[in-house]
Amino acid sequence: MDTAGPPPAPPAGGRGELVAHARDSIARGSKSFAMASKLFDAQTRERAWLLYAWCRKCDDIADGQDHGGALSAVDDAPARLADMRALTDAALRGEPAGDPAFDGFGLVMRECAIPARYAHDLIDGFALDAADWRPLTEDDLLRYCYHVAGAVGCMMAVLMGVDPAEEATLDRACDLGLAFQLANIARDIGEDAAAGRCYLPVAWLAEMDLTLTTLMTPVARPRLARLGNRLATMAAAYEESARHGTGALPPRAAWAVLAAAGIYGDIARKVARRGEAAWDDRVVTPKREKLGWVARAGLQVIGRARRWPAAAPRHTILWTRPR
Template identity: 70%
Template structure:
């Protein structure tokens, strides 16, 4: 089957422009070939997420009435795309192209889909390790695929670990930012052991009466995100300068979300935390200099960090 790659790339470019200004800004720093592949990967991730959560371009998440059917659709369309067959959705067809071009193993795609399966099953983390396992599925696996898009060898476990770390950092910041919004649709990602520690009933996690206690846990999430962000930076010496520039810009832009949640404390959920255009541009400039001196990042990965499962 022959696909119109140009049209699929155009669709993916529109997807990232509408779905994530932060990732869209960072993607412009890649060289053209990697940029197109990053768009194709993003569009598939966005399409899966929107289908699973009944939203459009990451907005308007609702509790869907048919989660199992939606999960089955994600699996079927992804399997078709990986087999080089038409999936009926340009985002999935585009993923098939980038998977073939970059030798993305199906196990990485399956890992992401397993994250949607956990949400479908109304899964909730009990421990901190449970939280990291979930973050691996929904974001760390994306980091692994993105590393392959940037030319990292599938045998380079050390760099892949750092790529996974960046995905974990992004997701931990997301969870901190969206605790109240997620609770509104029955999603709970803060470990129940943490909630018990603070005396927060899970069915009252969004109650303003518990905001001061919730802010303590949000800061903990932000601190964990910062640790994984720092670890991820040490993977950039293995990348080209332009790829390192893009990764470091994305790390800074998205890392600011966790930092702002922590700074706001109990007021973190009064309005959705974001990153301003000026702040994004600032990180683009700063990341360029960081990429030049990226060899100075700490090379040894902390043994205290959770490590992804190996295939």
């Protein structure tokens, strides 16, 4: 962690209460991540819940949501961002934040010695949204994905026991975060457009002669489907690259990561398969398909080092996180 000195005592509520709150948060906020988290050992599972609860809370603060759902327009984005930073910094210092999501976050950051810079990087991603930022290029898109998801992948890797100095493994963890966020963006193009947001690079839109106003019109669907497929292809490349880092993880952690990769990767794959119909209704992964990935990932764990050696094929490493 980026601070010195002995770890402060847990918040007054006690670790058990913080874990219970975090367990409820992930159960409400993400059935996919909740299922994958069950594959961890008990200690890692609780820590993953604590980290998730903070991420979910920050996202909800930024977007005026309650455990996800439809985006809400907020007219006090700078104030929300300032509160988020203040509560996060207090938690990092070991001071009670008065919110179980932040208190639990501070606890897991201290227990796992997760570098605080990743938390700051994530909040910088929310700052981009607060400033009504739009990506101009593909590189801009990927940097945004790093801030809002790749940084979380790095935090999760350290939480699972990866040394923060193991840059190659953290790169693969970052790749998984990028894959998840690219899948999210592909799935949510319609919902984002309805809220006045667009994460498709301006250069891509210009290439297809599209604007935010015309993006979701029926006549634009063939061109939009091409962009959805482009996002899905990028997500698949990052998903594959991320798998090359699983050899550095304990077996149960690798099982959870491989299951999550498959479950979330299916979102992007379904967007690509649906083509022009991808945004007629929300893409989801049914429980039976999630369980299928849990079983498949259990088999993949056995031969992961041979199937995905640490040196990932160079063509799948499309972008790396900032140093």
